[in-house]
Amino acid sequence: MKNQNYISWDQYFMGVAKLSALRSKDPNTQVGACIINPDRRIVAIGYNGLPMGLSDDEDFWQKNEDYSKSKYAYVVHAEANAILNATTSLKDATLYVTLFPCNECMKLLVQAGVKEIVYMSDKDKGKESHIASTTMMKKAGIKARQIQLETIVLETDK
Numbered sequence: 001m002k003n004q005n006y007i008s009w010d011q012y013f014m015g016v017a018k019l020s021a022l023r024s025k026d027p028n029t030q031v032g033a034c035i036i037n038p039d040r041r042i043v044a045i046g047y048n049g050l051p052m053g054l055s056d057d058e059d060f061w062q063k064n065e066d067y068s069k070s071k072y073a074y075v076v077h078a079e080a081n082a083i084l085n086a087t088t089s090l091k092d093a094t095l096y097v098t099l100f101p102c103n104e105c106m107k108l109l110v111q112a113g114v115k116e117i118v119y120m121s122d123k124d125k126g127k128e129s130h131i132a133s134t135t136m137m138k139k140a141g142i143k144a145r146q147i148q149l150e151t152i153v154l155e156t157d158k
C-alpha cells in the first residue's frame with residue numbers, strides 16, 4: 001500500500017516558497033516565492049534581498065523616514081527576484097508566495113503572464129499598494145487564493 005502521509009501540491013510548492021524565505025536577510029519580513037508552469041514544474045524561485053553589490057552587513061535593512069536610507073529604496077522583492085531568475089516562460093504560470101504581492105510586483109506578474117496566485121499572509125490588506133495590486137490583478141483576470149501551511153510532520157520524524 002502506498003505511503004499515506006504525502007504532502008499535497010499546495011504544501012509542496014508553498015513549502016519551497018517558505019524555504020526560500022529563510023534566505024532573506026530582512027529583519028522584519030522574509031518573503032519567499034516559487035513559480036510553477038502549467039505542467040507543475042518549478043520554473044522560478046526567489047526571496048526578498050538586496051541587489052548585487054550591496055552588502056547585507058551594511059545598514060541597508062533599516063526603516064528610515066529618509067527614503068534613501070530606508071530598505072524600501074533598495075530591496076528587490078521576492079516575486080521580482082523569482083521573475084528575474086526564471087528559466088523559461090511564465091505564461092499561464094502559478095505563483096506560490098508567502099505574502100500577497102505589492103502593486104509593483106503585481107505589474108511584473110501580469111506582464112510575465114502569471115495566471116494564478118496562491119499566498120499565505122495578507123498583512124498589508126487595506127494599504128494603498130494592496131488595493132492597487134488587487135485592482136490590477138482582477139482586471140488582468142488573475143485568480144488568487146489564500147492557504148495556510150501547517151507544520152509538516154513526516155513519518156521519518158516521528
Ligand SMILES: O=c1ccn([C@H]2C[C@H](O)[C@@H](COP(=O)(O)O)O2)c(=O)[nH]1
Pocket residue numbers: 026028029030031047048071075076077078079099100101102103105
Ligand atoms: O510584494 C512584496 C512586498 C514586500 N516584499 C518585501 C519587501 C520588504 O523586504 C518586506 C516588507 O517589509 P515590511 O517591514 O513588512 O514593510 O517584504 C516582497 O518581497 N514582496
Ligand SMILES: [Zn+2]
Pocket residue numbers: 077078079101102103104105106
Ligand atoms: Zn512587491
